[in-house]
Amino acid sequence: MIYLDYQATTPLAPEVEQAMHPWLGEKFANPHAPYRAGREAAAAISVARDRVAALVGQGGTLAFTGSATEAINWAIKGTLSRSDRPHMVTIATEHAAVLDTAEWHGRHHDVTILPVDRNGLVDLDAVRAAVTNDTALVAAMLVNNEIGVIQPVAEIAAIAHGKGALMLCDAVQGFGRMRIPEGPDLIAASAHKIHGPKAIGCLWKRDGCEPEPLIHGGGQEKGIRSGTLSPALCVGFGIAAKIAAERMEEDHAHVAALWEAATAQIDDWTINGSTDQRYRGNLNVRRQGLDSARLIAELRDIAISLGSACASGSGRPSHVLRALGLTDKQAKSSIRIGFGRYTTEEEITDALTRINEAAASQ
Numbered sequence: 032m033i034y035l036d037y038q039a040t041t042p043l044a045p046e047v048e049q050a051m052h053p054w055l056g057e058k059f060a061n062p063h064a065p066y067r068a069g070r071e072a073a074a075a076i077s078v079a080r081d082r083v084a085a086l087v088g089q090g091g092t093l094a095f096t097g098s099a100t101e102a103i104n105w106a107i108k109g110t111l112s113r114s115d116r117p118h119m120v121t122i123a124t125e126h127a128a129v130l131d132t133a134e135w136h137g138r139h140h141d142v143t144i145l146p147v148d149r150n151g152l153v154d155l156d157a158v159r160a161a162v163t164n165d166t167a168l169v170a171a172m173l174v175n176n177e178i179g180v181i182q183p184v185a186e187i188a189a190i191a192h193g194k195g196a197l198m199l200c201d202a203v204q205g206f207g208r209m210r211i212p213e214g215p216d217l218i219a220a221s222a223h224k225i226h227g228p229k230a231i232g233c234l235w236k237r238d239g240c241e242p243e244p245l246i247h248g249g250g251q252e253k254g255i256r257s258g259t260l261s262p263a264l265c266v267g268f269g270i271a272a273k274i275a276a277e278r279m280e281e282d283h284a285h286v287a288a289l290w291e292a293a294t295a296q297i298d299d300w301t302i303n304g305s306t307d308q309r310y311r312g313n314l315n316v317r318r319q320g321l322d323s324a325r326l327i328a329e330l331r332d333i334a335i336s337l338g339s340a341c342a343s344g345s346g347r348p349s350h351v352l353r354a355l356g357l358t359d360k361q362a363k364s365s366i367r368i369g370f371g372r373y374t375t376e377e378e379i380t381d382a383l384t385r386i387n388e389a390a391a392s393q
């Protein structure tokens with residue numbers, strides 16, 4: 032298989048797998064237990080927490096969660112329920128974790144969903160007009176999972192703060208791949224997008240910013256997120272974050288070279304979304320008249336996707352591509368090719384040669 036679906040998930044780094052092993056075997060103690068084995072697990076979690084927090088890079092505190100989806104739910108529900116302001120602002124191209132949580136809150140709060148331009152970028156004047164003294168929270172993602180477009184997160188945070196609102200950044204697709212801009216009060220990230228294990232994420236919180244807990248129970252994570260932590264998952268996340276920090280420039284240069292190789296082979300395709308404000312490990316392209324679902328079915332040993340992994344299979348055209356102004360037909364003639372640390376140029380070239388052949392023969 033040629034794996035080109037790095038936005039859906041990334042391969043586990045070998046160093047991460049190795050580091051997790053003992054915590055799945057002989058070191059099985061509950062990290063919240065008082066005896067030595069428990070304390071050893073707690074200490075390993077503490078090191079992991081510092082490693083992940085260092086990649087967010089702005090002080091504050093970090094709580095582990097079961098996923099970025101949980102972190103986002105916590106940030107939105109916990110902030111809105113603690114605020115007496117009745118309004119939230121977000122963007123049409125956000126991940127379902129944000130949009131569906133906002134929609135759920137729409138029963139109790141006013142939610143403004145801002146459009147994006149043809150390039151997938153939000154207009155800062157529109158943000159300024161939407162955020163008012165009634166706004167509790169503004170949510171904007173760093174890097175879009177479907178089209179790789181980078182939103183002006185620092186500027187959006189400044190606008191939110193100007194009106195006394197908080198800002199949540201879904202940093203899942205940018206975390207570990209680029210520096211997270213200063214400004215957000217709450218940042219959600221996920222281990223499995225940075226070569227860490229699945230089913231662990233985190234919510235970073237600026238000091239003084241305390242959303243109400245989402246998960247109640249045994250009072251772990253200093254009482255704000257109950258549930259026994261998994262030392263294996265935390266340690267894996269920590270090592271993934273450490274490697275991502277150490278290799279950020281190297282990974283970035285590698286992805287830039289892969290982007291050049293890929294874009295040299297897409298004469299008959301149009302890139303969806305901005306090419307300037309973009310994380311270049313995401314190539315989302317459309318080709319006139321293509322049936323992309325059929326293309327993917329024909330190329331089973333090349334892992335590419337129609338867009339977000341959560342939405343694929345629904346048959347619905349991508350809400351992100353629709354927000355760019357693409358027709359249903361154009362959205363359904365689009366594919367997402369995602370690459371990163373372990374992708375080779377040869378894989379990109381081979382895959383695109385076969386994708387082009389299959390598309391031309393439709």
Ligand code: PLP
Nearest residue numbers: 098099100126176203204221232
């Ligand atoms: N936000 C973005 C932008 C994502 O790409 C994803 C995962 O696809 C998530 C949130 C959810 O992350 P998790 O899989 O950890 O719940």
